Each structure stands twice: as C-alpha cells, then as structure tokens.
Amino acid sequence: MEVEAGVRTGTVHRIARENGLLFPPDPGASEQSTIGGNIATNAGGPHAFRYGVTGSWVTGVEAVVPPGEVLTSGGPLRKNVAGLDLTSLMIGSEGTLGIVTSAWLRLVPAPEERSVVVGFYEDTHAGCDAIAMIMGSGIQPTALEFLDRGALESSLGSFPAMAPDRAGMAVIAETDGTAEEVARVVGELVEAMAEGALLPPVTIVDHAAIRDFWTWRDGVSIAVTAQRGGKISEDVVVPVELLAEAIEETVRIGESHGLPACSWGHAGDGNLHSSFLVDLSDEDQMQRGKEAAAGIFDMAMRLGGSISGEHGIGSLKTAHVEDALGPVAVRLQAEIKKVFDPKLLLNPGKKIPLP
Ligand SMILES: Cc1cc2nc3c(=O)[nH]c(=O)nc-3n(C[C@H](O)[C@H](O)[C@H](O)COP(=O)(O)OP(=O)(O)OC[C@H]3O[C@@H](n4cnc5c(N)ncnc54)[C@H](O)[C@@H]3O)c2cc1C
Known part of the structure; x- marks a missing residue:
C-alpha cells in the first residue's frame, strides 16, 4: 500500500482489512496517530511481539530533506540492497533528518x-x-x-x-x-x-x-493518568527475564520519591511503561517525578536494557542518550544529522544530543 504520511493509522488498518489484508503495527491511539508519526517514532504496540515494529512493515519512504529536495528511498520492492539503507535511517529519526511525505507499507493476508x-x-x-x-x-x-x-x-x-x-x-x-x-x-x-x-x-x-x-x-x-490528573511515564525496555525486577523496582523508585507508581506494557518484549502519578500543577511532585524517571533510566541501563523501547527520545530524554549509547554512537549520530540538516532546522533539540 502506498499512503501519504498524514493518513491515520486506523484508516490504514481499516482499508487493509476491507481488502482481506492486515497491517499489523498497532501502537495505541491509532485513531489519532498518522503513518508519518508512526514511522518517525518507529512505533511498536502490543502486536509488535510477533509481527515487529512499524519499521518492519515499511519498504520505502518519500521524504523532503533540507534544503527542500525530495528523497525517494526504497519502494514497492520486496528486496532492495542497493546503496546505504536510507529508509531505515529515516524510520525512527523523529523528524530530525527529513519530513516523511509518503510510504510504502507491506501487508499480509488477514488472519481468519x-x-x-x-x-x-x-x-x-x-x-x-x-x-x-x-x-x-x-x-x-x-x-x-x-x-x-x-x-x-x-x-x-x-x-x-x-x-x-x-x-x-x-x-x-x-x-x-x-x-x-x-x-x-x-x-x-x-x-x-x-x-x-x-x-x-x-x-x-x-x-x-x-x-x-x-x-x-x-x-x-488514560485510567492511570486519571488517578492524579497526570503521570510521568517512561517506556524502558529490559531483558524479558528481568521483567519482574523492573516492575518491582519501579514501585520502589516511586516510594523513595513519595509518588504512587505502576507499570504495564509489552511483557514479551520486556517493554514497560513505568509511570509515576503526579498532579501536573504541583511543582514539587513534578520535580520528584522527573527524578524518579531518571531513576528508571538508571535501572534500565543497570539491567542491560535501554531508555526507550518504542516512544523514542524527543526532547525530554536527550540528556540521557550519551549515557545510554556511549560517545562514539552519539558523535556519529550528530555527524549524520549534520549531513541531512546542516543548519539544524529540523526538530532542533530532539533525539540527537548535539555539542
Ligand atoms: C494512549 C496512547 C497509547 C500509546 N501506545 C503506544 C504503544 O503501545 N506503542 C508505541 O510505540 N507507541 C504508543 N503510543 C505513542 C504513539 O505510537 C505515537 O504517539 C505515534 O506513533 C506518533 O504518531 P503521531 O502521528 O501522533 O506523531 P506526532 O506525535 O505528531 O509526532 C511524533 C514525532 O514524529 C515527528 N513526525 C510526525 N510526523 C512526521 C513526518 N511525517 N515526518 C517526519 N517526522 C514526523 C514529530 O515531529 C514528532 O517528533 C501511544 C500513544 C498514546 C497517546
């Protein structure tokens, strides 16, 4: 299926299903999110456990890259190894390298x-x-x-x-x-x-x-958010055999910051939404929530995991990227960003920490 980036995820699901087909990625909020946003965050969701995340279902993208050129990478081919894989580079780049304008998506027959x-x-x-x-x-x-x-x-x-x-x-x-x-x-x-x-x-x-x-x-x-009106929620990933430890540690980190805490998520992928309940208008709670979230990142790293399993880095987590990836990976990512976007105009401050 070739779709423009602004098409909603739920619309893709419906059109595929009406034709006896399945587009498996199903990140929550599919009636609001767009295919462009799913690609930009390489979104997962419950069925990523068997079917893989969004990127597993994208065979090509069209994107506009600075200063305004159209890049076409991949397409409706099942296999294509010519050149460096720019499609994969665009997937999950959170709008820092270019604006995805359309995509080719792989579909499979819908299960009975x-x-x-x-x-x-x-x-x-x-x-x-x-x-x-x-x-x-x-x-x-x-x-x-x-x-x-x-x-x-x-x-x-x-x-x-x-x-x-x-x-x-x-x-x-x-x-x-x-x-x-x-x-x-x-x-x-x-x-x-x-x-x-x-x-x-x-x-x-x-x-x-x-x-x-x-x-x-x-x-x-939404039900968890409703308890106090807000939550600070992270989406760390740990080796699946350490899931119990991460779930219990989330509650302990909440207790040590005086905040109710809970988690839920994609157990088979070891991906937890570790959450601290806060009143968004209470500055003290917000501060404690941010400190608790930093504790969650430390826990994920200590357990051999990662600071983001599916929601990405955005602006809030850039400060933690170097600890998670190390200086060499961060330097190379900054260089790649500058090749695509030398004036650093696209989503500045997001995803990639720059000196
Ligand atoms: C209730 C709820 C449950 C969720 N559950 C899950 C889940 O289970 N798994 C999961 O992975 N995610 C989950 N999410 C997150 C959701 O997957 C992402 O919010 C969504 O994929 C982002 O798509 P969007 O269209 O909303 O993008 P936006 O939020 O509008 O944008 C996200 C990022 O992508 C960039 N971007 C958007 N469009 C483009 C484009 N065309 N080209 C380049 N960059 C672009 C934006 O600049 C931004 O940096 C959940 C969200 C909610 C609200």
Whole structure:
C-alpha cells in the first residue's frame, strides 16, 4: 500500500482489512496517530511481539530533506540492497533528518480468527512465571502484555469480562491464524497460564468482545493518568527475564520519591511503561517525578536494557542518550544529522544530543 504520511493509522488498518489484508503495527491511539508519526517514532504496540515494529512493515519512504529536495528511498520492492539503507535511517529519526511525505507499507493476508487469553495472578512473580512458561513452551502469541497491581487498581473496574476483585498482575496473550490454529494455541495458552492463576484464565473469542477488550487495554494509560490528573511515564525496555525486577523496582523508585507508581506494557518484549502519578500543577511532585524517571533510566541501563523501547527520545530524554549509547554512537549520530540538516532546522533539540 502506498499512503501519504498524514493518513491515520486506523484508516490504514481499516482499508487493509476491507481488502482481506492486515497491517499489523498497532501502537495505541491509532485513531489519532498518522503513518508519518508512526514511522518517525518507529512505533511498536502490543502486536509488535510477533509481527515487529512499524519499521518492519515499511519498504520505502518519500521524504523532503533540507534544503527542500525530495528523497525517494526504497519502494514497492520486496528486496532492495542497493546503496546505504536510507529508509531505515529515516524510520525512527523523529523528524530530525527529513519530513516523511509518503510510504510504502507491506501487508499480509488477514488472519481468519483471533482470540485473547487473560490470566490474573496474586503477585508480580506469579505473573512473570506465567510469561516465562508461555515463552519457554514455544507458544508464539501475537501479543504478550502485562499490567501490574497499580495499573489494575486504576483499570480493572471497567475490564469487559470476568475478573477477580483485585489482583497483583494480569497477563494477556493474543493469538491469530486459521480457526483450527487459534483453537489449538488458545488451549496451549490456557494450560501454560493456569498454573498459579487466581481464576481459570479468561478466554475471549467473540469478535465484538475482542474489540471491547482492546478498547479497554488502549484506555489503561488514560485510567492511570486519571488517578492524579497526570503521570510521568517512561517506556524502558529490559531483558524479558528481568521483567519482574523492573516492575518491582519501579514501585520502589516511586516510594523513595513519595509518588504512587505502576507499570504495564509489552511483557514479551520486556517493554514497560513505568509511570509515576503526579498532579501536573504541583511543582514539587513534578520535580520528584522527573527524578524518579531518571531513576528508571538508571535501572534500565543497570539491567542491560535501554531508555526507550518504542516512544523514542524527543526532547525530554536527550540528556540521557550519551549515557545510554556511549560517545562514539552519539558523535556519529550528530555527524549524520549534520549531513541531512546542516543548519539544524529540523526538530532542533530532539533525539540527537548535539555539542
Ligand atoms: C494512549 C496512547 C497509547 C500509546 N501506545 C503506544 C504503544 O503501545 N506503542 C508505541 O510505540 N507507541 C504508543 N503510543 C505513542 C504513539 O505510537 C505515537 O504517539 C505515534 O506513533 C506518533 O504518531 P503521531 O502521528 O501522533 O506523531 P506526532 O506525535 O505528531 O509526532 C511524533 C514525532 O514524529 C515527528 N513526525 C510526525 N510526523 C512526521 C513526518 N511525517 N515526518 C517526519 N517526522 C514526523 C514529530 O515531529 C514528532 O517528533 C501511544 C500513544 C498514546 C497517546
């Protein structure tokens, strides 16, 4: 599919689906976000676990680069290794190298069926054991998500299926394929997720119920924000076997700064949205929230992870990029930025720390 950059992600999903096809990347807020923005941030989302992030589905871009030239890189070809891969360089560059004006997107046949399985657990360790069981057993769900206790306290009231009154962790797995494949994998997921669960895992198979479920999941961020009116939320990534440690450390960092904290996110990718609840008009809380966020970056680095799994760097995280990537990578990125944008006009101060 060739689309202009301003087309909404949800529109691409719908047009693909109406033609029996699937565009898998599904970052939250797809009714607001554009394909250009998804490419600029190399957005992920729940189904990146099986299908990969936006960049895995972009075979070419058209972009305007300073001082106003049109760059066409890649296109509707399945393979193309001529020259340096400028398409990949544009993907995730957060508008610092050029303005993406259109893109070629790869589509696949839409799966016949899909189903969701949700398990609720007493605590983080029981939930992470279920994740390890799923991954270790060789089952490949399309999405493998989690919510910790704090995220559940904010959102469980509107969960659109049977749920316990309280839980320390929820694990969500989705699978797709032919009807037979889905039925088989759902059985395997239920078995893998049953051990240690508070209730038998909840299975959601009806199309409308699955849609309601993902509407609820997309609203988790908003439900958490509503607790105090604001949140400072990061999207660090850690090795998946250290997810439990990162979830618990997020709560401890919040406590040490006097702020309620929680996390949720893409468990299979080790990608957490570690969040501190704040009142946006309270300067003291905001300051403590920023210090707590710096603690989250330190934790991610200590655990062998990264300061951003999918939301990117923007302006807020540029100060942490050198610690995360080291001086050589930062110098080369600054040089690349200057080749594309010698007057440093595009998104100044974002993504790439410049001397
Ligand atoms: C409720 C919620 C849930 C979310 N969940 C996820 C998630 O699960 N996974 C995930 O990865 N993300 C998630 N996001 C973030 C979302 O993916 C990004 O906000 C979105 O992809 C950015 O697209 P946009 O069109 O909104 O871009 P904008 O926010 O408008 O822009 C983002 C950046 O891209 C640049 N940019 C935008 N368009 C272009 C262009 N055409 N050319 C060059 N640069 C451009 C902008 O300058 C800016 O730096 C979530 C966001 C919300 C609000």
